[in-house]
Amino acid sequence: MTYSTVLTEIRGRVGVVTLNRPQAMNAFNNLMLGELFDALEAFDRDDNVGAMVVTGGEKAFAAGADIKEMAESSPFGMIKQGRVEKWDRIRAIKKVVIAAVSGWALGGGCELALSCDMIIASESAKFGQPEVTIGIIPGAGGTQRLARLLGKQLAMEMVINNRTLTAAEALHFGMVNRVVPVEGYLDAAVAFAEEIASRAPLAVRMAKDSVNAAFETTLTEGLRAEKRNFYPLFSTEDQKEGMRAFIEKRKPNWKGR
Ligand code: DAK
Helix, strand or coil, rough: CCCCCCCEECCCCCEEEECCCHHHHHCCCCHHHHHHHHHHHHHHHHHCCCCEEEECCEEEECCCEEEEEEEHHHHHHHHHEEEEEEHHHHHHHHCEEEEEECCEEEEEHHHHHHHCEEEEEEEECCEEHHHHHCCCCCCCCCHHHHHHHCCCCHHHHHHHCCCCEEHHHHHCCCCCEEEEEECCHHHHHHHHHHHHHHCCCHHHHHHHHHHHCCCCCCCCHHHHHCCCHHHHHHHCHHHHHHHHHHHHHCCCCCEEE
């Protein structure tokens, strides 16, 4: 598959999707949004890929939705373009997706990073939701995910008053997993994803699903969801292999079944 606004490559067992509209700070137009999710879905189906990384450029991960494209939009125009449904596609990805963020992650760019499972940030990363400065609010989950992640006060400040977080602040508040030097930030994210790709695939999938359940439901329902994912793993070859390998003091050889 060839794309015109994203680049794709497979490094080891990691599928890397790079947003590639540097002339617009990787602002998403409708085409790029579609290509990004097409590429992620293709990697999700590919048995050679164990985990994915989404990245942008050193100066900008993504500056949000393309304001020039969006400026004259109408509600029905956006619905017709399927923009809302497009954003739901990332939630359906089964494999782990890591965001490798350097420079600006603003508006939809910040929301894209938050939609990923984990975030590796370069020291230059800056996160913000400046939508109010152009007369709208976040529309791809920013108000909800920031409130859950950072609590009400800081989320309010970011969403209402355009407070941006530096990489160090984002780490302090638990919004990112690691902060690494700008040089080599993508390599660090790929290495992180490679570690995940080396683990039992079905267990990783169930683990992701279980943690995500915590954000959707009550504790009782969440615990049920965990159990629904826990027991079936005892029917997999990988569970037998993993436990035998531990007992035999060797590395497991995962089959993904
Ligand atoms: N859209 C279009 N073009 C953009 C852009 C954007 N978001 N951000 C930057 N650019 C373009 C600039 O216009 C400029 O293009 P030329 O003028 O050279 O043609 C080029 O990128 C370089 O930008 P600057 O000259 O501004 O570069 P600086 O280094 O001075 O500043 C900046 C970088 C990222 C701080 C600044 O460009 C900036 O503030 N950009 C806008 C950030 C922003 O407001 N983002 C929020 C957009 S609203 C939805 C879900 C989600 C959304 C929408 C719908 N649905 C579910 C329906 C999301 C909405 C948003 O994200």
